[in-house]
Amino acid sequence: MKFENRAAIVTGGARGIGRAIAEELAREGAKVVIMDPGLAKDGIETEGASPAEEAAEAIREAGGTAIVAAESVDDHEACGRTVELCKSEFGSVDILVNNAGVLRPKMIWNMPVESWDLVVGIHLRGQYSMIHHSAGYMREQRWGRIINMGSEAWRGTVGGANYGAAKGGVFSLTRAMARELGKYGVTANTICPAAATRLTLDEAVKEGFRKRLEAGLVTQERYDAVVNMGGPEHVAPFVSYLCSDDAANINGQAFRVEERKVAIYNDPEMKASLVKADDAPFTTEELRKLVPSALLQGYTNPAPAEAES
Numbered sequence: 001m002k003f004e005n006r007a008a009i010v011t012g013g014a015r016g017i018g019r020a021i022a023e024e025l026a027r028e029g030a031k032v033v034i035m036d037p038g039l040a041k042d043g044i045e046t047e048g049a050s051p052a053e054e055a056a057e058a059i060r061e062a063g064g065t066a067i068v069a070a071e072s073v074d075d076h077e078a079c080g081r082t083v084e085l086c087k088s089e090f091g092s093v094d095i096l097v098n099n100a101g102v103l104r105p106k107m108i109w110n111m112p113v114e115s116w117d118l119v120v121g122i123h124l125r126g127q128y129s130m131i132h133h134s135a136g137y138m139r140e141q142r143w144g145r146i147i148n149m150g151s152e153a154w155r156g157t158v159g160g161a162n163y164g165a166a167k168g169g170v171f172s173l174t175r176a177m178a179r180e181l182g183k184y185g186v187t188a189n190t191i192c193p194a195a196a197t198r199l200t201l202d203e204a205v206k207e208g209f210r211k212r213l214e215a216g217l218v219t220q221e222r223y224d225a226v227v228n229m230g231g232p233e234h235v236a237p238f239v240s241y242l243c244s245d246d247a248a249n250i251n252g253q254a255f256r257v258e259e260r261k262v263a264i265y266n267d268p269e270m271k272a273s274l275v276k277a278d279d280a281p282f283t284t285e286e287l288r289k290l291v292p293s294a295l296l297q298g299y300t301n302p303a304p305a306e307a308e309s
């Protein structure tokens with residue numbers, strides 16, 4: 001088995017993608033800590049330890065090893081306690097899957113600061129806290145795998161700036177971790193998944209899409225693709241692969257993973273530049289002429305202004 005003698009922490013491992021990953025790692029021999037306080041989709045209400053206990057029990061029934069930390073990743077000390085639990089119960093901290101997540105969508109002008117703080121706190125600061133507490137052990141043992149759950153939303157989204165900004169931060173966090181920890185045999189990669197879970201495809205979302213189809217706002221093809229989206233079982237094997245020794249040299253990358261598809265994002269890079277021949281700052285007149293013709297060739301505004309109706 002790939003992960004015999006490995007210990008893993010999966011945050012948000014009670015449901016959805018996290019649960020599928022926890023099960024996949026356990027099937028390959030990893031001892032798993034499921035860190036999940038059983039939060040509702042919006043991160044407010046809690047069901048406590050029961051969803052995580054249920055997920056751990058399913059792993060144990062299948063012959064694997066799993067325990068629960070019903071703790072929240074937005075509590076820095078709780079992240080430390082969970083890492084220590086993994087170390088004391090299983091002897092090491094080898095694999096960290098930063099997967100916990102919630103949604104609080106609103107347009108920015110309606111978004112309360114509490115929703116900003118909660119979403120950024122869980123998705124971004126939570127990943128920092130888990131890595132902060134785990135990295136020392138991984139560095140010392142010169143082996144570690146960090147998987148940070150990102151999202152396509154990092155490329156630009158509407159109605160969820162808190163989520164998109166947090167996921168953009170995740171992308172940068174991963175790239176920084178790859179550079180800080182790579183030389184110690186620790187890799188960090190981002191996964192941008194697509195899978196039917198309660199976060200993405202509950203009844204309200206399906207109903208919303210059905211209405212948009214009826215109103216002609218989405219095509220039948222798009223509607224079918226959304227409502228028939230594959231489940232988390234399509235994401236877990238790739239995570240397992242990245243955590244294996246076979247993927248020791250894959251570091252600092254971002255992957256898209258969904259049913260029947262795995263893709264890699266390109267590295268952000270400068271695609272064009274203007275360079276002054278002399279030392280004087282660009283004048284606004286020079287920029288007015290040169291930016292559209294030399295810098296923005298092939299450029300499209302993602303949201304051009306619309307005439308008031």
Ligand SMILES: NC(=O)c1ccc[n+]([C@@H]2O[C@H](COP(=O)([O-])OP(=O)(O)OC[C@H]3O[C@@H](n4cnc5c(N)ncnc54)[C@H](O)[C@@H]3O)[C@@H](O)[C@H]2O)c1
Pocket residue numbers: 011012013014015016017018035036037038039040041043051071072073074098099100101102122149150151152192193194195196197198199200
């Ligand atoms: N499902 C998708 O298509 C999709 C797309 C893009 C990104 N993602 C990302 O994948 C991850 C998992 O999403 P999912 O769709 O499986 O969601 P899900 O709602 O099915 O599961 C998320 C789990 O995270 C737990 N959780 C929430 N807040 C937590 C906290 N503070 N501490 C610990 N656990 C917490 C929840 O209790 C839940 O069990 C998230 O980071 C999400 O942003 C999912």
